[in-house]
Amino acid sequence: MNDDSLDSIFDKAASGTSLVVKDRRTLTIDYVPDRLPFRDEESKTIAHTLSIILKGSRPSNLLLFGKPGTGKTAVVKNVLHRLSVKGEELGIELTVPFVNAKSANTAYKVLHEIAEKMGINKGEKKLQVHFTGLSMGEATDRILEFIQRRKKLYVILVIDEIDSLVEKNGDDILYNFTRANERISTESFISLIGISNSLTFKDKLDPRVRSSLSEEELVFNPYTIEQLQRILAERTLLAFNEDVVSSAAINLCAAMAGREHGDARKAIDLLRVAAEIAEIERTNKVEEKHIRLAQEKIEKDTNYEVLRNSTTHTKMIMLAVLKSRNGNTGEVYEIYSDICRRIEQEPLTQRRITQIMSELDQLGLITSDVISQGRYGRSQKIRITVPHSTVKEALKEDSILAGVLSID
């Protein structure tokens, strides 16, 4: 590629023009305001439940279930956006803090995030919830005190990925919030919307929390391939220049994402990466081959990034699995310990290694089958599921491990 073409690429980037994409943002966000992600029934049910708040001024809680990419979050954001507008028109003071429990991955962080979103931390110093230093009880008290003092404030607290919060931290925080209204003596109140990827998470809840939290429940089924096609067609209209994306490409994209639990987010991501590939090729069409290349690229990039950003010990375990002959837990641990010795690092305990391996399994970087060898014990047969070249490439970037890799 000569300098002229490089210049023209930068010029185009600076002017924002592209042969393919006209609005890149609509391919990177989950939710486009005022466009329901083809979940009319679900949207109406949620709106109906929340309308109680406007009409009758009393709290109501709601639980939503569904696999990732089934539009739960988008629907809630959409409905809440409209509710806020309506509330404003009616002169009702409404606040809708939205917390993702996967990024705020401890109970305390959730409280901190709520305080941030509600603007508590910008107000009176005595009520602020700093990101550490307070007890859980004190942090909860401050939030409730803030709500109490506002006399008539309706809070609709949305906790996304609520199952991951409960799994890691128990349901204490949910207990506190579902009971909070008993402690508020003014007209203010809190309603709770929980969004969960797992249907079974309710079983882990205290019965009192379960009964008040699941006043209303809604299950989001995976999108069908036809629905995915409609979603993609609509995004294509918003994001791409006219006649850029072939209908065959949209169909393939929908079919690929449909195979994996009807994940709309994945479908849109696939389209975005395909568009990037088409742009690099400097064509003005996104076709089936771009979708297939995008699928490969996404898989490779994700694995590579996960590995590259892992700790040195995690990388050493991957290397040990790579080097092991039969992939038994014992053998892998021995090889790992040997690598540690060679680079003069203290090995972690076998218990910790088991834990890291189960994390790698969840990430899909390795798989393990339990095999029983009778009197010779039970073990796991561990295999790497990503191309070995990807693993080596990612490991090479670690200065500590580069030496070990070059010897072998």
Add this chain to the structure above:
DNA sequence: ATTCCACAGGAAACAGTGGTCC
């Protein structure tokens, strides 16, 4: 039927860090 192996994985505790409160 019992023993025994080589683990898996839960629970609790600990160390170190970084923070607030009084």
Add this chain to the structure above:
DNA sequence: GGACCACTGTTTCCTGTGGAAT
């Protein structure tokens, strides 16, 4: 400045497990 708090990563201790060997 000492008491207290939460978080992350780890270790220690312990119980449970499937099936070949005895």
